[in-house]
Amino acid sequence: MTERTAAALRVVNAPWLRPLIFLLLIVVMWDLTIRIFKIPPYQIPAPKDVVITLWQEGPMLLREAWPTTVATIWGFLLSAAFGIPIAMMIAGSRTIESYVYPLLVFSQSIPKIAIAPLFVVWFGFGMLPKVLSAFLLGFFPVVVSAVQGFKSVEPDMMDLARSMEANRWQIFRMVSLPHAMPSIFAGLKVSITLAVVGAVVGEFVGSNYGIGFVLQRSIGNFELPTMFAALVVLALIGVVLFWILDVIERLAIPWHASQRQDVFLAA
Amino acid sequence: MKQTNLKIVSDAQASGSARSARPVIEIKGVSKTYKTQDGEVPSLRPLDFDINEGEFLVVVGPSGCGKSTLLKLIAGLLPPSAGEIRVENRVVTSPHRDVGIVFQSALLLPWRRVLENVMMPVEVKGLPIEEYRRRALDLIKMVGLDGFERKYPWQLSGGMQQRAAICRALVHDPKIVLMDEPFGALDEIVRDHLNEQLLELWARTDKTICFVTHSIPEAVYLSTKIVVMSPRPGRVTDVIESTLPKERPLDIRETEEFLAIAHRVREGLRAGHSYDE
Numbered sequence: 001m002t003e004r005t006a007a008a009l010r011v012v013n014a015p016w017l018r019p020l021i022f023l024l025l026i027v028v029m030w031d032l033t034i035r036i037f038k039i040p041p042y043q044i045p046a047p048k049d050v051v052i053t054l055w056q057e058g059p060m061l062l063r064e065a066w067p068t069t070v071a072t073i074w075g076f077l078l079s080a081a082f083g084i085p086i087a088m089m090i091a092g093s094r095t096i097e098s099y100v101y102p103l104l105v106f107s108q109s110i111p112k113i114a115i116a117p118l119f120v121v122w123f124g125f126g127m128l129p130k131v132l133s134a135f136l137l138g139f140f141p142v143v144v145s146a147v148q149g150f151k152s153v154e155p156d157m158m159d160l161a162r163s164m165e166a167n168r169w170q171i172f173r174m175v176s177l178p179h180a181m182p183s184i185f186a187g188l189k190v191s192i193t194l195a196v197v198g199a200v201v202g203e204f205v206g207s208n209y210g211i212g213f214v215l216q217r218s219i220g221n222f223e224l225p226t227m228f229a230a231l232v233v234l235a236l237i238g239v240v241l242f243w244i245l246d247v248i249e250r251l252a253i254p255w256h257a258s259q260r261q262d263v264f265l266a267a
Numbered sequence: 268m269k270q271t272n273l274k275i276v277s278d279a280q281a282s283g284s285a286r287s288a289r290p291v292i293e294i295k296g297v298s299k300t301y302k303t304q305d306g307e308v309p310s311l312r313p314l315d316f317d318i319n320e321g322e323f324l325v326v327v328g329p330s331g332c333g334k335s336t337l338l339k340l341i342a343g344l345l346p347p348s349a350g351e352i353r354v355e356n357r358v359v360t361s362p363h364r365d366v367g368i369v370f371q372s373a374l375l376l377p378w379r380r381v382l383e384n385v386m387m388p389v390e391v392k393g394l395p396i397e398e399y400r401r402r403a404l405d406l407i408k409m410v411g412l413d414g415f416e417r418k419y420p421w422q423l424s425g426g427m428q429q430r431a432a433i434c435r436a437l438v439h440d441p442k443i444v445l446m447d448e449p450f451g452a453l454d455e456i457v458r459d460h461l462n463e464q465l466l467e468l469w470a471r472t473d474k475t476i477c478f479v480t481h482s483i484p485e486a487v488y489l490s491t492k493i494v495v496m497s498p499r500p501g502r503v504t505d506v507i508e509s510t511l512p513k514e515r516p517l518d519i520r521e522t523e524e525f526l527a528i529a530h531r532v533r534e535g536l537r538a539g540h541s542y543d544e
Contacts, residue, residue, distance in 0.1 A: 156370050163342045163368045164391040178378045255378040255419055
């Protein structure tokens with residue numbers, strides 16, 4: 001009896017289950033709200049209808065999810081490949097920082113959605129404009145976090161390394177880069193969720209496939225359950241990619257405070 | 268701030284008799300002025316003293332008197348504004364081989380285990396790893412950290428971290444160890460223990476140590492020579508040769524002799540103050 005309740009408690013307290021319980025709660029609230037306020041299905045579909053649509057249109061949604069995922073991943077990889085070296089340069093040289101950083105911030109205040117159609121004009125309806133759109137959204141958070149990470153090395157730590165006669169490359173490899181890793185990962189995590197948004201924006205403006213396209217078509221046809229089902233799929237893409245990144249982080253920086261096992265257990 | 272400023276000749280240099288050993292570090296008319304946006308901020312007024320081979324020199328002074336600056340000058344991390352520093356008869360212009368540093372915070376790299384942290388200077392300098400690993404393990408044992416070689420820094424207490432930092436400063440067998448308030452952040456019980464251990468380590472390794480602190484008892488307990496400094500911009504107000512025996516149990520701090528030296532240090536610090544106000 002007590003053993004069984006203990007086992008049940010352990011399952012309920014499992015970290016992976018908690019968000020699911022919360023999600024279930026939200027769905028119940030959603031259903032209740034529709035019933036209580038009698039919201040018509042052309043405004044908000046019932047959860048049941050969305051689940052049915054997810055089941056029926058599952059194969060189609062999965063097929064359309066693939067190009068969106070690919071565009072997201074490419075955009076994200078480009079963000080990392082450009083963002084981290086640029087952050088190194090900005091953190092490493094005051095001159096580069098003073099030239100580049102203000103312009104970079106300036107460029108970020110341009111709404112990317114406004115210039116996405118331009119990519120269609122330049123690169124057509126293929127994969128490239130979507131990748132670029134994902135890259136543009138994912139790039140900035142990587143740079144900002146990585147710059148902060150590279151710059152936050154204690155001055156005494158730098159002095160210590162210099163007193164060992166370490167050259168610039170050794171200081172970078174042994175001190176700055178590992179020190180910046182947690183910040184870089186924080187930036188990458190923001191970046192990957194924004195890259196999903198970027199890919200969908202790319203599909204909105206110029207594509208005839210992908211989840212973004214499904215979203216636009218279904219809203220145009222007032223197929224709200226399909227639209228909601230597409231949103232669920234989109235969210236799942238984001239969650240899975242984020243989770244993969246989380247696993248990579250755990251493997252890459254096992255020493256970091258956020259990864260410490262006993263802290264995790266105590267929490 | 269040019270070299271025309273007066274030089275302070277220390278007691279030791281004036282008497283000269285106490286020094287049979289040869290100087291390892293020579294500080295000649297060294298001053299430091301920081302250039303900031305608000306103009307020039309003098310940090311050290313011209314200093315003149317030597318640190319002899321095997322000596323345990325303690326620099327004591329109020330916070331912000333330029334003690335840390337002095338250590339950074341000796342380590343070659345900062346250029347002096349005037350004068351020159353010689354280590355082993357070579358003018359210091361950049362970081363050099365014969366120095367190990369311990370700072371107030373242990374500054375262990377959190378992604379390296381204790382042994383890897385201790386081995387860092389060996390890696391940086393490209394010294395033979397195997398040979399120095401044995402030395403590192405010996406040092407770790409000497410400070411009582413054996414069994415913790417494979418632990419990460421966050422698994423260690425503050426005192427243990429600082430002991431690992433001391434091993435790291437000693438691993439490449441430097442002639443000189445510079446210590447910038449290494450026990451300042453520790454509680455008194457740990458501090459006493461580490462002071463004792465440090466003396467033991469010093470006796471066994473015959474390093475030349477230059478140790479900075481603002482604790483008078485710590486200064487008197489550890490030193491063979493004390494340099495007392497005034498508030499910023501720092502200058503030397505007194506140089507005291509310790510008369511305490513080399514063998515020092517902790518309760519030596521209650522002896523007349525100890526208290527007499529501590530009194531003289533306090534006088535020196537007070538003199539520095541009245542000079543400025």
